[in-house]
Amino acid sequence: MTVAQEAARLAAVQQRWSFHPDQLVIIDEASMVSTFQLAALVQQAREANAKILLVGDPGQLDAIDAGGVLGWLDRQEKTTRLSSIWRFHEKWEGASSLKLRRGDYSAILDYEKQRRISHGTYLDMVDQAYLAWQADTLAGKSSILIAADNDTVGMLNERAQADRVAKGEVDPEISVLLNDGLYASSGDTIIARRNDRGLVDSGGDFVRNGTLFDVEGVSRRDGSLLAVRRETGARVVLPRTYLESSVELGYATTAHRSQGITVDTGHTVVTQGRLTRELLYVSMTRGRYGNFAYVSEGDEAEHPAMDPALRLSWRSILGEVLAAEGAERTAHEVREAERKKADSLERLYAEYDYLAQIAAAQSLKQCLNKHDGGSSLELDQSPSWGAAVAAWRNATTVSPQGAERVLEETLRNTTGTHDPSALLSMRLRRFLKGMPTASIDPLVEELPLARPDLAELVDQVRERIRLRTDTVTMTALTEDLEWKRVLAASLGSDASGQLIRDVALFRDEWGISDSPLPLGASPADYEWEQRRQRDKLQEAIDGVRDRQRPPQLATSAVNFPLSQHVVLTGAGWQL
Structure with a gap:
């Protein structure tokens, strides 16, 4: 080939992929396009006087890099939505899938009513999902197994392949290595994980990410394989390099990689803490005729709970x-959210707590200076100084005299102590143990404010807390909020104004803004204060619900009061 011919070829390729005036460029799965990529495409289209059309579902997965543009356009009501759902055979499933998309818990009730949800131990759920998938494939249906993690996907893929080998449906004599570390042979099902326009099938279409293939044969000579596209029956030869970099066994896949797959039935294994709303929505919308969830509630044999009452259902x-x-949110939305958060109770309580810690530290230093030898210990240089100040603040709130007595006793017995601050913190916490304590209210806490500038800052924050409390309360009582509707539905009637106020203030204090659940998701174990407040509110909600239930007739000769129930814990029986 001459230089002129190569130049002409490159020019033709460039011309093919360049935008032209009045051209319409459609970007599918636009939610997965990053902001920088989209900006580059928009710039090229503007220069060529072309038009870009974004198509996708912002309720599905986002770009790996910074993105969120499609969702932002949707939230700004600058998009056009399709009015009908055509994928599902059952009409109810279309409506319920939209509930899943927006995080509406009533969708779970719909799927439960249609017997689409199973639950049990992890191994039982993996087994049930596999057997259901196997039954569907034997019945001639196209089906996919979906899991949250690669380990479960690998387990399911290996089991499916082994069963097909045992039945003679897969010939393991010649195999080729795939990207997931497993091997594919003639008769296996594989899935492509990357677009490659250089690989064109017999129907003229290129290999796309998410396409399912059935392996017809494996070349012993070069490690390539002949595959048949599941949807169209078109054949294509996949080279060894593509197989090793971009192909996996296709019996099971992760929730993230399932986007773009369409089958007759989908079977999803759900494990705690591994999925987001978007991943569950994608997983439960792959099948035309049925989508099933298998929820793992843990394995008591391998990980016994210290308190069974704390295990999530x-x-x-x-x-x-x-x-x-x-x-993901765009940079504009993040900026606006941070601006609004500046006056939230979450931020104001943090500011107040910071100022209160300064006041408590000064109070503790003054008390140390009152005692001989206290100031010479340099307790404030210890890594445990912050913990000691926090314990001092809590102790002086309960009993100032008692806290000072603990300090005196500690100072008298510091000989040989490596860290007097840690010792003081421990003894103050021991002093508080068993005493009635409650959450510190910033509006009524008495702080030892010796510095006028500190007192002024505390007054400013307290006034902002009062204003924010009034604003949050008024908004919660007067506006139609989604979490209020969910709360009313769980109670069977409208909640009282006091309960709505308490829930609204709890949400604002802990930054729960988007969750449709009244109390949000269960907090992490280390968020003990949030968990304590949440449990208290949950008790109030349960109390309202119990009072609205009709009285039950006694079914036995012995009736225990509701407040005295027996709980089986890891430490034994507790009354």
């Missing part, structure tokens, strides 16, 4: 998934 696990929104 399958409903709570799915509720957490729906509350865990993973959709």
Whole structure:
């Protein structure tokens, strides 16, 4: 080939992929396009006087890099939405899938009513999902297994392949290595994980990410394989390099990689803490005729719970998934959210706590200076000084005299102590143990404010807390909020104004803004204060619900009061 011919070829390629005036460029799965990529495409289209059309679902997965543009356009009501759902055979499933998309918990009730949800131990759920998938494939249906993690996907793929080998449906004599570390042979099902326009099938279409193929044969000579596209029956030869970099066994896949797949039935294994709302929505919308969830509630044999009462039920696990929104926000939305958060109770309480710690530290230093030898210990240089100040603040709130007595006793017995601050912190916490304590209210806490500038800052923050409390309360009582509707539905009637106020202030204090669940997702174990407040509110909600239930007739000769129930814990029986 001459230089002129190569130049002409390159020019033709460039011309083919350049935008032209009045050209319409459609970008499918636009939610997965990053902001920088989209900006580059828009710039090229503007220069060529072309038009770009974004198509996709912002309720599905986002770009790996910074993205969120499609979702932002949707939230700004600058998009056009399709009015009908054509994928599902069952009409109810279309409506319920939209509930999943927006995190509406009533969707779980719909799927439960249609017997689409199973629950149990992890191994049982993996087994049930596999057997259901196997039954569908034997019945001639196209089906996919979906899991949250690669380990479960690998386990399911290996089991499916082994069963097909045992039945003689897969010939393991000649195999080729795939990207997931497993091997494919004639008769296997594989899935492409990358677009490659250089690989064109017999129907003229290129290999796309998410396409399912059936392996017809493996070349012993070069390690390539002949595959048949599941949807169209077109054949294509996949080279060894593409197989090793971009192909996996296709019996099971992760929730993230399932986007773009369409089959007759989908079977999803749900494990706690592994899925977001978007991933569950994608997983439960792959099948035309049925989508099934298998919720793992843990394995008591391998990981026994210290307190069985604290183990989440399958409903709570799915509720957490729906509350865990993973959709990315644009930089503009993040900036606006941070601006609004500046006056939230979450931020104001943090500011107040910072100022209160300064006041408590000064109070502790003054008390140390009152005692001989106290100031010479340099307790404030210890890594435990912050913990000692926090304990001092709590102790002086309960009993100033008692806290000072503990300090005196500690100072008298510091000989040989490596860290007097740690010792003081421990003894103050021991002093508080068993005493009635409650959450510190910034509006009524008496702080030892010796510095006028500190007192002025505390007054400013307290006034902002009062204003924010009034604003949050008024908004919660007067506006139609989604979490209020969910709360009313769980109670069977409208909640009282006091309960709505308490829930609204709790949400604002802990930054729960988007969750449709009244109390949000269950907090992490280390968020003990949030968990304590949440449990208290949950008791109030349960109390309202119990009072509205009709009285039950006694069914036995012995009736225990409701307040005295027996709980089986890891430490034994507790009354």
